[in-house]
Amino acid sequence: MALADLALNQPLPMQVTPADWPGGYWWHWLFFTVVIIAFVLIMVMGAIYLERRAMGRMQSRLGPNRTGPFGLLQPVADAVKVLLKENIVPATADKVVHWLAPVVSFAPVLMIFAVVPFQNGALLADLNIGILYVVAISSIATVGVFMAGWGSGNKYSLLGAMRNVAAVVSYEIPLVLAIVGVVIVSGSLSMNQIVAEQDIPYILVQPLGFLIFFIAACAEINRSPFDLMEADSELTAGFHTEYSGMKFAMFYLVEYAEAIAMSAIITTLFLSGWRGPWLPPWLWFIIKTFVVFFVMVWTRTTLPRVRIDQLMGLAWKFLFPLALINLFVTAIQVVVWPDISQWIFVIVNFAIAAVLILLWSKFFKLGQGRIEV
Amino acid sequence: MTTTREFTLKTEPFVLNIGPVHPSTHGVYRMRCTLDGEVVIDIEPIFGYLHRGIEKLAEERTYTGFIPLTDRLDYISPMSNNLGYCLAVEKLAGIKVPERAEYIRVIMAELQRLANHCVAIGSMLNDAGAYFTPFMYTFRERERIVDLFDMVCGQRLTYNYMRIGGVSQDIPAEFLPALQKLVDRLTRFIEEYENLLKLNEILLARAKGVGILEKDTAINCGISGPVARASGIKWDLRRNDPYSIYDRFEFDIPTCENGDCYDRYRVRIEEMRQSLRIIEQAMKQVPDGPVKADVPHLIRPPAGEAYAHIEAPKGELGYYIVSDNSIAPYRCHIRPTSLINLAALRQMVKGWKVADLIIIFGSIDITMGEVDR
Amino acid sequence: MKFERYGIGIIKGMVVTIKHLLRHPTVTQFPEQRLNISRRSRGNELIWSREKCTGCATCAKTCPQGAIEIVTSTNMAENKYDVETYRVDTGYCIQCGLCVEACPYDAIFMGYSYERAKYRRAELVQTNDDLLESPERPASGYFHPEIAEKLPRQTLLVEKIVEKRKKK
Numbered sequence: 001m002a003l004a005d006l007a008l009n010q011p012l013p014m015q016v017t018p019a020d021w022p023g024g025y026w027w028h029w030l031f032f033t034v035v036i037i038a039f040v041l042i043m044v045m046g047a048i049y050l051e052r053r054a055m056g057r058m059q060s061r062l063g064p065n066r067t068g069p070f071g072l073l074q075p076v077a078d079a080v081k082v083l084l085k086e087n088i089v090p091a092t093a094d095k096v097v098h099w100l101a102p103v104v105s106f107a108p109v110l111m112i113f114a115v116v117p118f119q120n121g122a123l124l125a126d127l128n129i130g131i132l133y134v135v136a137i138s139s140i141a142t143v144g145v146f147m148a149g150w151g152s153g154n155k156y157s158l159l160g161a162m163r164n165v166a167a168v169v170s171y172e173i174p175l176v177l178a179i180v181g182v183v184i185v186s187g188s189l190s191m192n193q194i195v196a197e198q199d200i201p202y203i204l205v206q207p208l209g210f211l212i213f214f215i216a217a218c219a220e221i222n223r224s225p226f227d228l229m230e231a232d233s234e235l236t237a238g239f240h241t242e243y244s245g246m247k248f249a250m251f252y253l254v255e256y257a258e259a260i261a262m263s264a265i266i267t268t269l270f271l272s273g274w275r276g277p278w279l280p281p282w283l284w285f286i287i288k289t290f291v292v293f294f295v296m297v298w299t300r301t302t303l304p305r306v307r308i309d310q311l312m313g314l315a316w317k318f319l320f321p322l323a324l325i326n327l328f329v330t331a332i333q334v335v336v337w338p339d340i341s342q343w344i345f346v347i348v349n350f351a352i353a354a355v356l357i358l359l360w361s362k363f364f365k366l367g368q369g370r371i372e373v
Numbered sequence: 374m375t376t377t378r379e380f381t382l383k384t385e386p387f388v389l390n391i392g393p394v395h396p397s398t399h400g401v402y403r404m405r406c407t408l409d410g411e412v413v414i415d416i417e418p419i420f421g422y423l424h425r426g427i428e429k430l431a432e433e434r435t436y437t438g439f440i441p442l443t444d445r446l447d448y449i450s451p452m453s454n455n456l457g458y459c460l461a462v463e464k465l466a467g468i469k470v471p472e473r474a475e476y477i478r479v480i481m482a483e484l485q486r487l488a489n490h491c492v493a494i495g496s497m498l499n500d501a502g503a504y505f506t507p508f509m510y511t512f513r514e515r516e517r518i519v520d521l522f523d524m525v526c527g528q529r530l531t532y533n534y535m536r537i538g539g540v541s542q543d544i545p546a547e548f549l550p551a552l553q554k555l556v557d558r559l560t561r562f563i564e565e566y567e568n569l570l571k572l573n574e575i576l577l578a579r580a581k582g583v584g585i586l587e588k589d590t591a592i593n594c595g596i597s598g599p600v601a602r603a604s605g606i607k608w609d610l611r612r613n614d615p616y617s618i619y620d621r622f623e624f625d626i627p628t629c630e631n632g633d634c635y636d637r638y639r640v641r642i643e644e645m646r647q648s649l650r651i652i653e654q655a656m657k658q659v660p661d662g663p664v665k666a667d668v669p670h671l672i673r674p675p676a677g678e679a680y681a682h683i684e685a686p687k688g689e690l691g692y693y694i695v696s697d698n699s700i701a702p703y704r705c706h707i708r709p710t711s712l713i714n715l716a717a718l719r720q721m722v723k724g725w726k727v728a729d730l731i732i733i734f735g736s737i738d739i740t741m742g743e744v745d746r
Numbered sequence: 747m748k749f750e751r752y753g754i755g756i757i758k759g760m761v762v763t764i765k766h767l768l769r770h771p772t773v774t775q776f777p778e779q780r781l782n783i784s785r786r787s788r789g790n791e792l793i794w795s796r797e798k799c800t801g802c803a804t805c806a807k808t809c810p811q812g813a814i815e816i817v818t819s820t821n822m823a824e825n826k827y828d829v830e831t832y833r834v835d836t837g838y839c840i841q842c843g844l845c846v847e848a849c850p851y852d853a854i855f856m857g858y859s860y861e862r863a864k865y866r867r868a869e870l871v872q873t874n875d876d877l878l879e880s881p882e883r884p885a886s887g888y889f890h891p892e893i894a895e896k897l898p899r900q901t902l903l904v905e906k907i908v909e910k911r912k913k914k
Contacts, residue, residue: 058763058773059509224504225575228728303756304575305502307728308411330835357753409914438810441842506763513772517904524900525857527786527888541847542786542889547899555904569762572755670808670848 010029024273032124033071045288050290051256051297058301070343080248087245089152097151100252105144107139111258116264117192118273121279130191131183135176136221141258142168145239148251152242159240163308164222164229170315171219177323178213181206181330182269195273203270204346208326208353210270212319216294217266219311224300226311263292308313308320318364322356378605386414391730393422399496399734400741416719418440420712425743431674431705436462436537436672439705441589444531446707447743449492452522453685455535460616462537466674474479474539475618479524480655482617482683484518484646489686490641491515495736498516498640499571500735501579507570514562524548538666551658556649563645565641566693580608580634584721584733587632594717598688598710600737603640604632610684621658622651634736641738671700687738688714699714711743768784772903781901785887785894788841789857792834794877795914798853805845805854813838816844818909834877837870846889858886858897 049063049072056063065071089098112134114124127133142165149161183189185205186197219226229238240251246295267273267288274281306314329352333345386409392403401422407415414604416471427446442453443458456478463470470478495511519529525544526534534541570576586596591604601608609626611619627643629636647743676698691708714737774781801818817831846854859882864870879885887894 054767057767057771058768059506060513060769060773061509062771064771125408152642226503228502298760300504301506302504302569302759304498304579305568305725305728306575307579309726310578361753371783388857402877434810435808436809438844441810441840482788515901517902520902520904523784524786524902527784527788527839527843527886531840531842541843545785551902554770558904565762569759573759574753574755577755579880593758713841 001356004225015262017293029124031061032114032122034123035118036110040113040257040260042111043260043286044253046290047256047260047293047307048075048078050293051300054294054297055301058298060204064229067285079104082249082252083246085245087247088242092153092244094151094153098153098242099151099247101144101148101151102247102254103144104147105141106250106257108140108144109261111137112261115191115266116261117195117273118285120192120196122282126190126192128188128193130365131179131189135179137171138258138261139168139172142253144254148243149239152239156240157239157241160241161337164239166327167222167226167308167311167315168220169251169317170312171216173219174212174315174319174323175216177270177320178206178209178216181209181323181327184327184330184334189270191273192348195275196267198275200342200346201270201272204347205342206270206326206330207350208322209286209330210266211264211353211357212323212326213270216315216319217262218296218299219315222255222263223259223296225303225305226303227300228308241254249355253300257291259296260289261290263296266292322360325356326353379509384409384706393701398746402741402744404730404734405677406730408727413722413727413730414726416717416722416730418715420741421722422716423741425657427746428705428707431702435670435700436674436702437569437670439702440460440535440537441531441533445534445688445692445742446709446746447685447711447740448530449688449740450485450489451532452481452534453489453683454485454617455532455685456482456617457681457685457690459535459537460683461679461694462672462674464678464681464735465679465696466672468535468538468668468729469665470539470617471663472660473543474664474666475657476659477540477544477664478535478617479619479622480652480659481522481540481656483651484521486648486686488515488518488643489537489738490645491518494685497634497732497735497738498576500576500731501576502569507566510562510569510594514559517558519576521551521555522666524551536665536668537672538668539664541665543664549656549659552652553625556653556656559645559649563642565718567642568723571639577618577635579732580638580727580736582631582723583634583729584736585631585718586721590720591632594720595713596688596717598685599637599644599716600688602626602628603636605630610682610689612665616681616683619651622628624651626646634732635735637738640739661669673698682708685710686742687711687740690743707743707746709743709746711737711739711741715739715744767882779865782898783858784900785850785862786857786889787858787860788843789842789859790849790885791836791857791859791872792845792877793855793857793883794832794834795853795855796829796871796878798851799829799832800851800853801829802850804848804850808844809839810842810844810847811829811838830871831878833871835871837867843888844855849885850872852873852890855893856886856888858884872904878903 015125017053031260051065052074053065056125066218067073067077089095107348115127115130115133118124119127136345145168146161149164152158158250182194182202184196187203188194188197218224222229240248266287271292273288274285276284277285331350333348386407389406389408391404391406393403395402396601401420401697403419404420405417405419406413409538423620427442427447429469430442434442446454447713462468491514494507498507499505519527522532523529525548526532555729586604588602588605591601591606591622594608597608597610598603605628607626608629610616611624612626624647625643627647629640674696674698676691678695679694680691682689690710690712691709693704693706693708694702695704718737721733725733766853779875800815803818805813806812806814811906813835815831815833815835816829818827818829821828840855846856862883884897885893887897
């Protein structure tokens with residue numbers, strides 16, 4: 001653990017350009033920008049394909065398999081279809097806000113990938129506040145959603161967007177607290193450093209933190225079982241009702257790109273990023289990201305949707321206290337016993353997680369039921 | 374100077390139209406809901422979008438020629454509709470049905486109950502948000518049942534199988550072995566399906582305690598079928614007013630106490646198990662013989678009136694036929710199960726949220742063909 | 747929400763779903779693979795036999811929709827009816843099969859084929875020789891067991907075992 005080295009007045013030197021990169025800073029930036037954009041787009045297409053096929057198999061049917069061999073061109077067909085649709089802007093909409101909303105939603109998602117390490121030292125920018133940057137940027141996407149709800153000029157879109165904002169803001173807190181647990185154990189905010197420190201993947205050292213982060217991440221990106229913002233069988237069709245054509249494509253893309261981004265962050269924080277034997281590191285990274293995404297698809301297929309008040313109750317009454325206790329326990333472990341091998345913490349943390357979940361499940365009660373009218 | 378100001382948040386209820394084109398799978402039913410935020414204060418049901426004048430058409434078709442039209446009433450369970458009508462006419466004309474036909478009728482009616490509950494459970498869970506997975510599983514099983522119906526009468530939805538005085542044709546030789554395989558398969562399927570969603574915490578939170586129908590309200594509104602049995606009323610026409618040969622079989626009547634959505638789901642699953650029991654007993658006892666009494670196609674019952682009711686999968690389905698000794702009924706009135714069950718929706722829904730409204734509506738299990746006739 | 751069973755319900759559900767991932771899906775790739783439909787299928791069109799029909803019009807009287815129209819003329823020499831027009835409006839027909847059950851001479855059958863869509867509504871009304879049996883319009887075994895024996899056996903879903911992954 002690098003805690004002993006990390007005195008408060010000696011920050012780690014920020015590596016802007018790796019020492020052996022030819023051409024200097026601007027070529028490094030250009031190369032990684034292109035790589036990130038290509039990576040995000042291709043991974044999103046792969047994610048859409050994986051979701052439709054895996055969900056289909058789990059429902060004992062095939063997914064799409066006619067467009068291209070094994071249906072591999074289905075996301076491309078979807079993209080072409082949605083591009084060719086007419087772009088309708090409602091008359092009562094706020095034009096500038098309506099036009100800007102998809103952009104404001106999509107840009108932060110791409111920016112998250114700037115600090116995610118694909119290989120040892122291979123990032124766009126190895127910020128020493130990496131994970132803090134990620135948390136800050138992912139909150140901007142919510143502003144985009146709210147702009148979409150307001151800019152549509154539709155009462156129900158606004159309601160849907162407000163629900164979304166409330167949910168995202170509530171789930172930020174357990175998310176950040178779970179991250180702080182990992183940061184304490186690894187001793188650094190820089191994503192590259194976190195991966196470098198993971199001799200044991202942090203999913204074992206922080207099981208409760210992983211669970212909290214996973215649930216909070218699903219809620220942040222509006223995935224089932226928390227997808228009431230875009231629910232089909234419910235009333236308000238959500239904030240993207242009034243969008244069609246390329247703008248709708250942007251929102252669709254944002255949904256999957258955020259899912260991939262969260263999967264990438266989970267991989268980096270909890271599953272030891274690009275580390276692994278035999279295969280090249282970037283391949284490990286992609287495989288692990290898809291495994292996490294597959295677990296998200298799996299929960300989407302199985303679980304029904306929660307109601308909005310149950311969603312908020314889950315965040316504030318269940319996840320938040322658990323995250324606080326997790327943080328407290330981790331801090332005690334790190335400060336009081338800095339030299340013990342981490343395997344002991346693995347066993348202790350699993351036991352504490354099991355006890356806490358059992359205890360909290362017994363006490364957790366959602367009070368809101370029928371309201372007298 | 375003292376000022377007393379009352380800080381009350383004035384809200385106004387607004388009227389929302391959950392239109393005839395439904396996001397969920399229940400047909401053309403329109404509800405005008407008065408909402409206060411998310412809470413439903415009142416609903417006004419508007420139906421009649423599927424009215425086809427079947428009761429009037431009965432006066433222009435012969436008694437046998439009306440049987441295809443009864444298929445189209447509750448199109449999820451046509452065998453039950455056929456059976457009810459044939460029982461009414463047989464009561465009117467005093468016709469005795471041969472033994473083999475009785476057994477075949479019971480087998481078909483119970484298979485139809487299974488198929489109907491497959492649709493009901495799948496649709497309700499689909500409304501709860503489980504993204505089509507339970508829906509696909511139950512529809513897969515319904516496919517197996519409908520294949521058997523296809524083997525017997527040639528169609529998959531509008532069977533037109535029962536005739537006045539028996540059934541139209543004998544079952545083919547491969548029906549009973551296939552039925553045995555079906556019974557084994559369905560027994561295993563129900564076990565696996567229970568594992569999927571019976572104890573699921575999210576489903577319990579969405580459906581337990583939601584939409585409670587009190588016993589007294591249910592009796593006052595005339596509710597029948599699984600909805601009534603879930604509220605604690607132990608009333609089943611197969612036991613309390615036996616028709617056909619149901620008094621020869623051993624089966625239980627499942628009831629639950631609370632009357633919420635979860636209980637209605639449980640009652641339907643248990644009824645599926647009891648139907649399998651009845652089918653197993655009936656299969657072993659089928660005698661040989663004719664399958665239709667010697668009744669002409671163009672039957673002229675003596676003048677009079679008769680009412681026959683059966684335990685259709687959705688509740689008590691009754692046919693009231695008045696005859697004036699001609700080839701067509703003078704008046705045929707149908708007691709529509711779904712319409713009478715729908716009358717309780719208003720009481721069940723007040724005070725719950727919009728998301729609950731959808732799942733409560735799904736749990737009553739309505740087919741608009743029967744409501745509107 | 748109360749987690750009464752400490753998350754066990756959710757885990758059990760997810761186990762069921764992942765088991766389905768490893769099973770053969772119950773899907774038939776139409777049009778490359780086709781299933782055999784029921785031998786007693788009440789298909790789209792009616793099949794009429796000119797030799798057996800005597801023009802009694804029992805089928806027309808029985809049809810609830812009035813889709814059959816028969817025009818006959820008397821043939822005094824041979825003491826029978828000559829059927830001049832036998833017209834079925836397949837658009838009105840609800841495929842109930844009552845006409846097949848009613849015919850005393852076994853002169854009318856239900857159709858067995860199912861890909862018989864037409865481009866024009868006028869083509870739905872079929873007269874005389876359009877209604878004869880032909881290779882595109884086989885007769886189904888509804889109410890006629892002797893025809894049903896010759897048709898292929900129906901594929902039943904209940905006979906497809908889906909718990910084991912099918913090795914193709």
